[in-house]
Amino acid sequence: MAKHGKKKTGRKVRVDFRANRNQPGQTIDADRNESVRSKGAASRKRTIIVGDDDAPLVDEALWTSGVVLAVHGLVCRVHAGDVVWDCTIRRKLRTVSIDERSPVIVGDRVWFSKLADAPPGQSAGVIERVDERRSRLSRRDFRGREHVMVANADQLLIVTAVAEPKPKPHLIDRYLIAAHKGELRPIICFSKCDLVAGEVDYDDDDYDGPLLTIAELVEEYRGIGYTCIFASARSGLGLGALRDEMRGHITALSGQSGVGKSSLINALEPGASLRVAEVSDANQKGRHCTTNAQLLPLHFGGFVVDTPGIRQFDLWRLELGELELHFTEFAPLVVQCRFSDCLHVNQEGCAILAAVADGRISPRRHRSYVKMLTELNERATEWGK
Ligand code: GDP
Ligand code: ZN
Numbered sequence: 234m235a236k237h238g239k240k241k242t243g244r245k246v247r248v249d250f251r252a253n254r255n256q257p258g259q260t261i262d263a264d265r266n267e268s269v270r271s272k273g274a275a276s277r278k279r280t281i282i283v284g285d286d287d288a289p290l291v292d293e294a295l296w297t298s299g300v301v302l303a304v305h306g307l308v309c310r311v312h313a314g315d316v317v318w319d320c321t322i323r324r325k326l327r328t329v330s331i332d333e334r335s336p337v338i339v340g341d342r343v344w345f346s347k348l349a350d351a352p353p354g355q356s357a358g359v360i361e362r363v364d365e366r367r368s369r370l371s372r373r374d375f376r377g378r379e380h381v382m383v384a385n386a387d388q389l390l391i392v393t394a395v396a397e398p399k400p401k402p403h404l405i406d407r408y409l410i411a412a413h414k415g416e417l418r419p420i421i422c423f424s425k426c427d428l429v430a431g432e433v434d435y436d437d438d439d440y441d442g443p444l445l446t447i448a449e450l451v452e453e454y455r456g457i458g459y460t461c462i463f464a465s466a467r468s469g470l471g472l473g474a475l476r477d478e479m480r481g482h483i484t485a486l487s488g489q490s491g492v493g494k495s496s497l498i499n500a501l502e503p504g505a506s507l508r509v510a511e512v513s514d515a516n517q518k519g520r521h522c523t524t525n526a527q528l529l530p531l532h533f534g535g536f537v538v539d540t541p542g543i544r545q546f547d548l549w550r551l552e553l554g555e556l557e558l559h560f561t562e563f564a565p566l567v568v569q570c571r572f573s574d575c576l577h578v579n580q581e582g583c584a585i586l587a588a589v590a591d592g593r594i595s596p597r598r599h600r601s602y603v604k605m606l607t608e609l610n611e612r613a614t615e616w617g618k
Contacts, residue, residue, distance in 0.1 A: 237385040243371045296344040296361055300536065301337055301384075302528040309337050309360060311345060313532050320358040340370075340384035340483055340528040340538070343507075368416055370485060370538070382526045383538050385483050387415040392488035392497065395447055395463075396426040401489070402450060406486050407602040409459070414551060417485065420460045422477050423447065424493040425555040427465040427540055445597065453595050457562040466496035476533050477499060483528065498539070502531050553609055557585075559600055562594055578603055 291298075299313030311318040320343075326336045337343060342364040351357035370383040370394075389412040393400045405421060412419035429447075445453065451461045460478065475497070486494050517602030528536045557577060559565045563585055567575070571582025580586075588594040596603075 250520050251516050271461045279340065291344050291362060298342060299360070300528065300530075301341045301343055302536075303525065304335055304337060304339055305525070307335075309343070311343060311358065311360070312528070312536075313345075314460055315355050318345065318347075318356045318358045320359045320360045326360065326363065326426065337380055338384050339528050340386055340536075340576065346455075370415060370417075373581075383485065383528075386417060388479070388482045388484040388540055389415070389419045390421045390422055390479070390486050391419055392424050392486060392492045392494050394428075394492040395423050396425060396428045398489060398491055400447065400450070401603050402597065403604060404489065406598065407605065408502045409607065410551070410556070410559045411487075412480050413561070420462065420484075421451075421454055422462045422464050422471070422475065422497070423451065423496060424464050424466065426463045426470050427468040453597070465496065465501040466493055471498065474502055476531075479531065479537070480484075483536045483538060486533065498529065498537055502529065502537070551609055553606065553613060556609060558608055562598065563602070566594075576606065578606065588618065 258332035297313050299311040299318065302310040302312050302317065304310075306320055309320045309322065311320045322335075322337055337360055343360045344362040344364075345360045348357040348359065366384040368387060369381045369387055371381045378515045389408065389413070391405055391408040393405055396486045400423070403536050409419050411420075411426050451463075461477070462471045462474045463600035464475060466472075467489070478577070486498070488494055527539045529539055530536055551559075553576070554574070557567050563577070566588055568582035570577065570580065570582060575583050575585075583595060585599065589596050589599045
């Protein structure tokens with residue numbers, strides 16, 4: 234279990250096989266058990282994981298671990314091995330979390346016990362424990378309340394078409410900021426590459442400087458450390474590279490509608506649309522709930538988050554002074570500005586403006602920053618901050 238997370242959520246101990254059968258809440262005297270680890274004894278012992286939180290103990294002999302693909306009310310679809318299980322949630326767990334609508338959310342790594350008396354052909358279980366979340370992807374409703382939609386996502390695939398629709402670099406920058414803010418590793422994917430050969434232009438209403446070619450734009454992003462992939466769902470270009478980046482991760486997708494996100498998923502995972510649509514009887518209700526997040530297992534390893542709500546990111550919760558830190562190429566320079574509260578717009582002695590002037594920072598990126606800053610400032614005033 235721990236190998237799946239950067240952070241260890243519990244420590245493994247060996248216990249006598251009968252010591253706590255059916256008593257997952259029982260405290261284990263780890264020291265005592267560790268000290269009697271002779272060969273003969275080991276065979277009668279099994280591994281359990283002692284949580285450092287209030288979660289029940291993991292018992293590998295009794296429980297199976299899996300990843301939650303979808304949550305419909307109190308029924309969760311749990312992916313374990315190649316089987317999808319319909320699991321309910323142990324009542325005890327429902328009281329554990331108060332900040333989310335459900336104690337279990339999509340992307341959670343859970344431990345469940347199998348129901349022996351499930352109807353034929355159905356795999357059913359009960360979720361006994363939810364592992365600590367490494368990350369949360371959330372959305373805010375119109376009242377500003379946070380709704381955690383996906384747990385443990387670690388990457389954001391930013392999809393932008395090279396044509397139809399034209400790329401919007403400012404939008405890419407916004408997604409990059411959202412990724413940084415959410416601590417997701419961004420990957421920029423230029424899709425529909427079959428449509429153009431050579432030069433393409435793009436939309437940038439607010440930028441009055443010379444337009445870059447896509448190649449120059451990519452060079453700019455790569456230059457500041459971002460992974461960029463040229464792809465086409467139609468020709469198959471870049472699919473191998475995308476698989477390599479996505480393997481073993483939970484990747485969320487973002488990008489304007491029409492840029493080819495669904496087509497890419499279908500190209501990466503043939504039959505994906507069928508699997509997304511597949512809903513068991515118990516879950517019929519969830520079918521119409523389009524804001525529900527879903528996790529799609531990828532045959533080459535890893536998952537994709539398909540969440541309409543997560544495709545649009547909101548910036549307004551960002552603090553004004555925080556924005557500069559999410560522009561990776563600005564961050565190391567901001568300490569050199571004359572004033573510590575420098576906003577890098579027209580301030581005297583600004584190290585960012587100096588870097589723009591001598592070409593170390595792209596004027597386009599700086600422009601993008603100013604646009605976001607202006608927007609945040611307007612919102613802050615609007616919201617009476
Ligand atoms: P989404 O809204 O981002 O999920 O985009 P879709 O996958 O639904 O694709 C939008 C449109 O772009 C559809 O008409 C697709 O046929 C088309 N499209 C998607 N990928 C490609 C591609 O690689 N090349 C071309 N030429 N068209 C594509
Ligand atoms: Zn400055």
